[in-house]
Every structure is written in structure tokens, then in C-alpha cells.
Amino acid sequence: EIVLTQSPATLSLSPGERATLSCRASQSVGRFFVWYQQRPGQAPRLLIYDGSDRATGVPARFSGSGSGTDFTLTISSLEPEDFAVYYCQQRRSWPLTFGGGTKVEIK
Amino acid sequence: EVQVVQSGAEVRRPGESLRISCQVSGYTFSNFWIGWVRQKPGKGLEWMGIIYPDDSDTTYSPSFQGQVTISADTSTNTAYLQWESLRASDTAIYYCTRLGADVGSYCGGDCYPPGDFWGQGTLVTVSS
Numbered sequence: 001e002i003v004l005t006q007s008p009a010t011l012s013l014s015p016g017e018r019a020t021l022s023c024r025a026s027q028s029v030g031r032f033f034v035w036y037q038q039r040p041g042q043a044p045r046l047l048i049y050d051g052s053d054r055a056t057g058v059p060a061r062f063s064g065s066g067s068g069t070d071f072t073l074t075i076s077s078l079e080p081e082d083f084a085v086y087y088c089q090q091r092r093s094w095p096l097t098f099g100g101g102t103k104v105e106i107k
Numbered sequence: 108e109v110q111v112v113q114s115g116a117e118v119r120r121p122g123e124s125l126r127i128s129c130q131v132s133g134y135t136f137s138n139f140w141i142g143w144v145r146q147k148p149g150k151g152l153e154w155m156g157i158i159y160p161d162d163s164d165t166t167y168s169p170s171f172q173g174q175v176t177i178s179a180d181t182s183t184n185t186a187y188l189q190w191e192s193l194r195a196s197d198t199a200i201y202y203c204t205r206l207g208a209d210v211g212s213y214c215g216g217d218c219y220p221p222g223d224f225w226g227q228g229t230l231v232t233v234s235s
Contacts (some may be wrong), residue, residue, distance in 0.1 A: 001169070032212075034221040044202070053211070089152075092214065094166060094217050100151050101151045
């Protein structure tokens with residue numbers, strides 16, 4: 001099973017600031033990597049797939065990078081609705097696995 | 108428009124059985140994998156298993172193998188998650204999601220698309 005480790009667990013930032021979230025895989029997943037956003041009380045929402053492709057309707061301030069074992073999600077300028085928990089997920093092999101999540105909170 | 112609608116919250120006692128549902132519309136149900144994801148209170152997301160409705164091909168994560176049953180009914184465009192004997196540790200929100208076959212690159216037999224449409228979640232509470 002591929003283990004995903006997200007860091008940091010919590011990121012305290014102000015609106016307008018840049019957020020950088022990381023995820024490391026225990027073995028290579030190529031570029032078959034996904035990021036989701038989960039707002040409080042809501043279902044997860046697909047943000048980024050295949051490492052860097054934005055899902056339909058996702059604002060351009062969200063970007064993903066990386067391949068192999070190290071991946072980054074960047075939010076260029078935080079909007080109030082971006083304060084949420086972000087999960088990474090690998091889709092390269094079964095079982096599919098999520099990281100533990102990074103909470104982006106208002107400082 | 109793709110819609111994924113799950114059944115409502117449930118409260119059961121330990122040892123009881125339960126089946127929750129996930130009904131979809133707006134696309135051809137048979138042609139897309141459906142996955143189930145667990146989220147325990149205040150915790151992260153866990154993949155439980157997936158099903159391909161066209162032929163009911165089902166794969167479970169090792170942690171959930173033998174603990175739950177996933178099924179699908181193509182006549183009603185509905186996927187199900189079932190327990191024979193619930194435990195208090197099954198208390199969680201359960202999400203179903205369509206794996207978007209047209210999202211991302213094909214990556215081989217053991218590789219699956221991302222979840223592009225999600226249900227609203229079903230809260231299952233197991234308590235004596």
C-alpha cells in the first residue's frame with residue numbers, strides 16, 4: 001500500500017497570502033496524483049488531477065506540481081472560501097490512498 | 108447535469124444490519140466506477156472499495172474486505188454499501204463518488220480515475 005504523508009498538518013495564514021501544501025508518497029506514483037478540498041460540513045471536491053491539471057470550474061489560483069514521490073499544491077492568494085482541509089490521493093495503484101490532510105486556517 | 112444523491116442519516120445498534128444507497132443521474136451509470144469513502148468523526152478520508160456497475164466488478168481495500176458489501180443496480184442507477192453486523196467503530200460519514208473515466212490519463216489496469224462527483228454523505232451512527 002502506498003502511504004501518503006502530508007505536511008504541514010495545519011497552515012495558519014491570512015487572506016491574500018500564498019499557501020504551499022506538500023505531499024510525499026512512499027513510492028513513485030508517476031503523475032497519477034490528485035488533490036481534493038473539503039470545506040466544513042461538505043463532501044470533498046476535486047481540485048487537481050494528474051499532478052497539475054485543474055478540474056472543471058477550479059479557479060486559476062490553485063496549481064499543482066510534482067511527479068514521482070513529491071507533490072505540491074499552491075494557492076497563490078487565499079480567498080475566504082479557501083480555508084478548508086486539503087487531501088492528496090494517489091490513483092496509481094490499488095488500494096487507492098489519501099494523505100492525512102492539511103488544514104488551512106485563518107491566522 | 109451529473110447528480111449523486113445519497114440516502115439519509117441512519118442510527119443503528121451494534122450487531123444490526125444496514126444498507127445505504129447512492130443514486131446517480133445525468134450520465135450512463137453502467138460505464139463509470141463508483142467508489143465508497145469513509146470519514147470517521149474529525150478524521151481523514153479512507154477508500155473502502157469500488158464497483159463497476161456494468162459487470163459488478165468489485166474491489167475492496169484490505170481494511171474493508173469482508174467487513175462490508177458493495178453492490179449496484181443498473182435498473183435504478185443506484186449503488187449500495189451494506190453491513191451485516193455493525194460495530195460502534197463503524198460510526199462515520201460515508202461518501203460515494205463517481206470515478207470520472209474522462210478525467211485524467213489512462214494509467215493501466217490497477218489504476219483508477221479520480222472522484223469527480225460526490226454525494227452529500229450519509230452519517231451512520233452505531234450506538235447502544
